Amino acid sequence: MDATTFVLFGATGDLAKRKIYPALFNLFIDGKLPQAFSVFGLGRRDLNDETFRANVRQALRSFSRRESNDPETVNRFLRAFSYSVLNIDHEADYVKLLQRIEQREAALGAAPNRMFYLSVGPEFFETIADNIKASGLGAANGWKRLVIEKPFGHDLQSARELNESLSKSFEEHEVFRIDHYLGKPMVQKLEILQQANPVLQALWSNRHIANVQISANETVGVEERAGYYDHVGAVRDMFQNHMLQLLMMLAIHLPNNSTSDDVRLRKKKVMEDVVPLTIENVAAQVIRGQYTEGTIQGKPVVGYTSEPGIAASSTNDTFIAAKLEIDNYFWRGVPFYIRTGKRMKEKSTRIVIEFKDPLKQPSLANDESKLPNLLVFEISPNEGITLQLNTRDLHNKDEFKPMNINFHSSEQDVPEAYENLIGDALNGDPTFFAHWDEVELAWKWVQPILDAFADNLVPLYPYEAGSYGPSASDELLAQDGFRWRFDSEPEQPSRPKQQIETKEGAANYAYHAIH
Numbered sequence: 001m002d003a004t005t006f007v008l009f010g011a012t013g014d015l016a017k018r019k020i021y022p023a024l025f026n027l028f029i030d031g032k033l034p035q036a037f038s039v040f041g042l043g044r045r046d047l048n049d050e051t052f053r054a055n056v057r058q059a060l061r062s063f064s065r066r067e068s069n070d071p072e073t074v075n076r077f078l079r080a081f082s083y084s085v086l087n088i089d090h091e092a093d094y095v096k097l098l099q100r101i102e103q104r105e106a107a108l109g110a111a112p113n114r115m116f117y118l119s120v121g122p123e124f125f126e127t128i129a130d131n132i133k134a135s136g137l138g139a140a141n142g143w144k145r146l147v148i149e150k151p152f153g154h155d156l157q158s159a160r161e162l163n164e165s166l167s168k169s170f171e172e173h174e175v176f177r178i179d180h181y182l183g184k185p186m187v188q189k190l191e192i193l194q195q196a197n198p199v200l201q202a203l204w205s206n207r208h209i210a211n212v213q214i215s216a217n218e219t220v221g222v223e224e225r226a227g228y229y230d231h232v233g234a235v236r237d238m239f240q241n242h243m244l245q246l247l248m249m250l251a252i253h254l255p256n257n258s259t260s261d262d263v264r265l266r267k268k269k270v271m272e273d274v275v276p277l278t279i280e281n282v283a284a285q286v287i288r289g290q291y292t293e294g295t296i297q298g299k300p301v302v303g304y305t306s307e308p309g310i311a312a313s314s315t316n317d318t319f320i321a322a323k324l325e326i327d328n329y330f331w332r333g334v335p336f337y338i339r340t341g342k343r344m345k346e347k348s349t350r351i352v353i354e355f356k357d358p359l360k361q362p363s364l365a366n367d368e369s370k371l372p373n374l375l376v377f378e379i380s381p382n383e384g385i386t387l388q389l390n391t392r393d394l395h396n397k398d399e400f401k402p403m404n405i406n407f408h409s410s411e412q413d414v415p416e417a418y419e420n421l422i423g424d425a426l427n428g429d430p431t432f433f434a435h436w437d438e439v440e441l442a443w444k445w446v447q448p449i450l451d452a453f454a455d456n457l458v459p460l461y462p463y464e465a466g467s468y469g470p471s472a473s474d475e476l477l478a479q480d481g482f483r484w485r486f487d488s489e490p491e492q493p494s495r496p497k498q499q500i501e502t503k504e505g506a507a508n509y510a511y512h513a514i515h
């Protein structure tokens with residue numbers, strides 16, 4: 001692997017401690033860091049190298065998925081770390097940094113390949129990128145890469161402006177935009193599962209699929225992020241990025257031996273084929289919700305507008321559900337339902353594929369007990385795949401009985417999203433990063449929703465904390481003859497549409513008992 005200097009802006013921040021240092025450490029344990037590797041931590045706080053290393057050591061103790069029993073391993077890892085105070089606005093600080101970096105690279109005899117990781121607010125991206133260029137930090141005779149995290153802008157216009165300004169210092173192939181959902185192991189497997197299994201390939205289209213449901217339910221509320229979250233809502237925080245990335249990853253059709261370029265081009269194609277919304281039809285296809293007080297895992301919780309830092313009059317969305325259509329050869333006529341929300345009943349990110357039943361005969365009494373075939377990808381917190389089939393009920397031969405075939409990853413200690421992504425960025429593999437084209441198309445699709453929300457053209461439905469969102473989200477599917485599948489508890493009296501066949505209830509409970 002190429003020698004690399006990892007230049008980390010925001011080295012004393014939360015993301016660095018929780019995710020970046022543990023990811024680097026686990027890559028180190030697995031021998032996946034370059035031989036010649038240095039980390040330059042940067043921040044406003046006045047730390048020396050020793051204190052910085054002690055802080056990193058502490059972060060590993062608190063957040064690393066693996067610990068090392070051997071203190072010498074940690075010491076060897078920490079030897080790569082040094083710290084510089086840097087004022088983001090001062091070009092002179094970047095010039096000083098360049099001198100330190102050059103000394104270190106010379107001492108290691110290492111090529112000047114530099115990865116700039118911006119673990120800071122997006123309002124600083126532009127200044128940092130400009131100063132990297134102006135100071136000569138980005139002009140060495142090796143490669144340079146920029147790693148940034150969402151939010152990439154606040155809407156289509158601001159995203160374009162941000163991209164334009166970054167592109168003065170970095171070319172598109174040098175920019176690695178992290179969407180941590182693309183680092184989740186099951187999301188990374190979607191592509192290969194489809195490519196390497198003819199049985200899935202054969203089913204992957206409107207011929208056999210009735211609808212697709214993509215959910216990211218969270219039990220947490222706004223936490224300590226009121227200032228951020230109240231301005232973005234679920235639509236910007238989760239939908240524009242993570243949810244649309246899941247859609248693209250699921251709906252691509254890839255050739256054998258596809259390259260990262262194939263993946264990008266075909267993801268882009270999917271997004272181009274998603275039928276655009278207009279501000280007038282947002283209300284028919286998008287449900288906006290906000291949680292009220294309720295109970296989460298047995299504990300009472302307050303409603304959104306009673307959360308610290310949130311105004312009582314806030315109309316921010318903490319839940320969004322949408323129906324999308326992809327107008328291409330494979331997916332024409334298949335609705336994709338996407339939802340995400342805070343303070344939901346369970347923490348689960350999953351994709352449910354519901355298959356068509358061409359032989360369904362509603363006139364037969366027992367046909368009602370027959371459930372659709374489902375293929376379920378559990379993405380997190382547990383990883384798994386389930387296939388729901390129908391079989392005979394041994395005690396009541398007139399009835400069908402659903403059977404779930406479960407695969408659950410028993411692998412403990414799988415690499416975290418950040419490990420996968422930082423490892424890929426170090427290798428220069430852009431497959432699981434968001435290309436600008438995808439980001440721009442996603443903002444383009446979402447823009448009418450932002451406008452309709454801002455103009456209050458879409459009702460804001462309250463939903464009880466601990467539920468699966470407002471009943472309007474059930475109606476979105478019910479009007480097409482479908483319902484959300486695989487929610488953990490199917491019977492919920494407050495949501496009449498959820499009163500469904502107890503058979504599936506039993507099956508789902510069995511499924512969850514295995515978890």
Ligand code: BG6
Nearest residue numbers: 180216218220237238242349380
């Ligand atoms: C982040 C959002 O991008 O993703 C958070 O900003 C959200 O609001 C988080 O909680 C969810 O990630 P995960 O991996 O827990 O599903």
